[in-house]
Amino acid sequence: xxxxxxxxxxxxxxxxxxxxxxxxxxxxxxxxxxxxxxxxxxxxxxxxxxxxxxxxxxxxxxxxxxxxxxxxxxxxxxxxx
Amino acid sequence: xxxxxxxxxxxxxxxxxxxxxxxxxxxxxxxxxxxxxxxxxxxxxxxxxxxxxxxxxxxxxxxxxxxxxxxxxxxxxxxxxxxxxxxxxxxxxxxxxxxxxxxxxxxxxxxxxxxxxxxxxxxxxxxxxxxxxxxxxxxxxxxxxxxxxxxxxxxxxxxxxxxxxxxxxxxxxxxxxxxxxxxxxxxxxxxxxxxxxxxxxxxxxxxxxxxxxxxxxxxxxxxxxxxxxxxxxxxxxxxxxxxxxxxxxxxxxxxxxxxxxxxxxxxxxxxxxxxxxxxxxxxxxxxxxxxxxxxxxxxxxxxxxxxxxxxxxxxxxxxxxxxxxxxxxxxxxxxxxxxxxxxxxxxxxxxxxxxxxxxxxxxx
Numbered sequence: 001x002x003x004x005x006x007x008x009x010x011x012x013x014x015x016x017x018x019x020x021x022x023x024x025x026x027x028x029x030x031x032x033x034x035x036x037x038x039x040x041x042x043x044x045x046x047x048x049x050x051x052x053x054x055x056x057x058x059x060x061x062x063x064x065x066x067x068x069x070x071x072x073x074x075x076x077x078x079x080x081x
Numbered sequence: 082x083x084x085x086x087x088x089x090x091x092x093x094x095x096x097x098x099x100x101x102x103x104x105x106x107x108x109x110x111x112x113x114x115x116x117x118x119x120x121x122x123x124x125x126x127x128x129x130x131x132x133x134x135x136x137x138x139x140x141x142x143x144x145x146x147x148x149x150x151x152x153x154x155x156x157x158x159x160x161x162x163x164x165x166x167x168x169x170x171x172x173x174x175x176x177x178x179x180x181x182x183x184x185x186x187x188x189x190x191x192x193x194x195x196x197x198x199x200x201x202x203x204x205x206x207x208x209x210x211x212x213x214x215x216x217x218x219x220x221x222x223x224x225x226x227x228x229x230x231x232x233x234x235x236x237x238x239x240x241x242x243x244x245x246x247x248x249x250x251x252x253x254x255x256x257x258x259x260x261x262x263x264x265x266x267x268x269x270x271x272x273x274x275x276x277x278x279x280x281x282x283x284x285x286x287x288x289x290x291x292x293x294x295x296x297x298x299x300x301x302x303x304x305x306x307x308x309x310x311x312x313x314x315x316x317x318x319x320x321x322x323x324x325x326x327x328x329x330x331x332x333x334x335x336x337x338x339x340x341x342x343x344x345x346x347x348x349x350x351x352x353x354x355x356x357x358x359x360x361x362x363x364x365x366x367x368x369x370x371x372x373x374x375x376x377x378x379x380x381x382x383x384x385x386x387x388x389x390x391x392x393x394x395x396x397x398x399x400x401x402x403x404x405x406x407x408x409x410x411x412x413x414x415x416x417x418x419x420x421x422x423x424x425x426x427x428x429x430x431x432x433x434x435x436x437x438x439x440x441x442x443x444x445x
Contacts, residue, residue: 004295006165006206009143013162015169022166
């Protein structure tokens with residue numbers, strides 16, 4: 001999927017060129033999306049977020065899973081083993 | 082930053098201007114603390130909407146340490162995201178339009194909009210735009226119209242396609258609209274309403290390619306022509322929206338202090354009249370644009386008509402009276418200022434004649 005991106009401070013808006021749909025990324029989603037410009041493991045992403053935000057590891061793990069599942073469901077990312 | 086000639090800006094308008102300014106200053110020059118003590122936030126929101134600068138205001142406030150009430154912050158954040166989304170849709174459309182026009186070998190320039198946002202703020206997503214401005218040669222009007230029709234646009238002003246050529250003889254642009262995605266194109270065949278201003282700036286003027294993101298590069302006027310065009314465009318509406326003068330000041334900032342005197346000189350040569358002087362003085366009063374060009378500031382301040390034009394524009398901004406077209410005789414002060422943009426009685430007589438002809442001509 002081709003996404004066009006626009007920065008608004010530490011957040012982002014993206015446009016799916018094919019469908020014409022727009023998506024808002026909050027600061028955390030933007031950080032995750034930018035980190036995934038090169039493939040990363042779940043643990044690498046989680047460590048990155050833990051270093052940036054004041055969040056409990058358990059909460060970080062749970063919310064990152066939800067975010068990645070959402071991104072995958074929308075076709076933004078592919079999960080590879 | 083000076084408020085100028087005793088026209089005091091309200092705390093809300095002052096904060097809006099400071100937010101805009103912070104979007105085009107380099108990181109080291111930015112002042113992260115704004116004076117928000119006496120700001121009425123609801124009023125600030127209304128003004129930000131009217132001046133179409135929600136994206137700039139949100140970006141400025143978000144990067145500052147200002148304590149913005151949560152509902153106001155949320156409203157600005159949402160508006161900024163909406164502006165960014167619209168700009169992405171416009172960028173995609175511009176890519177298609179450029180491809181269409183290139184395939185048909187119809188020379189085309191993009192005016193203001195995304196290209197100006199990318200040049201002035203180094204981010205095409207911040208600046209609000211309600212339309213895509215295209216400039217083509219008058220001789221290409223039919224071919225350009227065909228290309229727009231083929232892309233799903235309908236002529237909105239004038240309504241009747243058969244009136245299009247007649248319309249473009251007296252108006253600089255026609256308006257085209259498309260329902261899905263909802264877009265508006267202003268198709269220009271010249272850059273000013275009156276032939277007395279910038280008659281030589283057209284689609285064949287020197288141009289530059291601007292990266293508006295996602296690998297999309299659009300052609301627009303080169304710096305000297307763009308500077309002059311922006312000054313004339315703002316002057317023609319007496320700069321009643323802060324957005325226009327903020328964009329102009331941002332563009333001047335990006336050109337750098339060493340270029341300002343040359344740009345001003347070239348503007349005169351290109352037929353911009355007093356508009357560049359007015360714009361520079363107004364930008365100076367709002368954003369401190371001439372702080373590093375004191376000699377030019379002094380020269381412009383000494384020129385009575387130019388100073389009067391800048392004062393009048395600042396007065397209109399500071400009065401915060403809203404949309405001029407929605408008030409009886411609201412546009413009268415704007416028209417009176419337009420008469421002073423070019424020295425000499427011949428221009429004024431010609432403008433009176435042009436406006437009279439416009440009043441009695443059919444609306445298409």
